[in-house]
Structure formats: C-alpha cells, structure tokens
Amino acid sequence: MKNRIKELREEQSISQEKMAxxxxxxxxxxxxxxxxxxxxxxxxxMQIARLFNRTVEEVFILDDEDME
Structure with a gap:
C-alpha cells in the first residue's frame, strides 16, 4: 500500500516527531x-487521515498487489 503521508505532512509543515x-x-x-x-x-x-482533514482513501492508495 502506498501513502501520501510525507507529502501531506510537508504541506502542513508537520515534523515526523510532532506527528508521532x-x-x-x-x-x-x-x-x-x-x-x-x-x-x-x-x-x-483513520487518525492519520483525520489529522490531515482527509479521507483514508486520500491518504492511502491500494496497489494492484493489495487487491490480489
């Protein structure tokens, strides 16, 4: 599964430590x-998605491998 956490975190200037x-x-x-x-x-x-005010699907992306 892929995700956009780093991208979203950087958009909001949130460090990994602060997010943790x-x-x-x-x-x-x-x-x-x-x-x-x-x-x-x-x-x-769900907590991660809520932190960024996004849906889970906007943060996490299923790969084709995940669908098998």
Whole structure:
C-alpha cells in the first residue's frame, strides 16, 4: 500500500516527531509507514487521515498487489 503521508505532512509543515506525538506513536512508526514498510491499523489510518482533514482513501492508495 502506498501513502501520501510525507507529502501531506510537508504541506502542513508537520515534523515526523510532532506527528508521532499527536498520534501517540513513535517517530519510527511514522518513518516506517511513510516508507511503505508498515501498514497501519485501521484505527491509526483513520487518525492519520483525520489529522490531515482527509479521507483514508486520500491518504492511502491500494496497489494492484493489495487487491490480489
């Protein structure tokens, strides 16, 4: 699954550290999600989308591989 977290975070000038604090996760978790190495739980994905005032679908993009 791909995501637009880094792009959205930079648009709003939010650091990884600040985002992690707001979501009550580690900075390493944010890094792993941004790099596509970790898919967040549904509740965390919803919190991330809410943080950016977007829908989950606007933040996270399913790959063809995810659909198989």
């Amino acid at each position: 604090r707001q979501l009550n996760v580690s900075r390493q978790t944010i890094i792993s999600i941004e790099k596509g190495r970790y898919n967040p739980s549904l509740p965390l994905a």
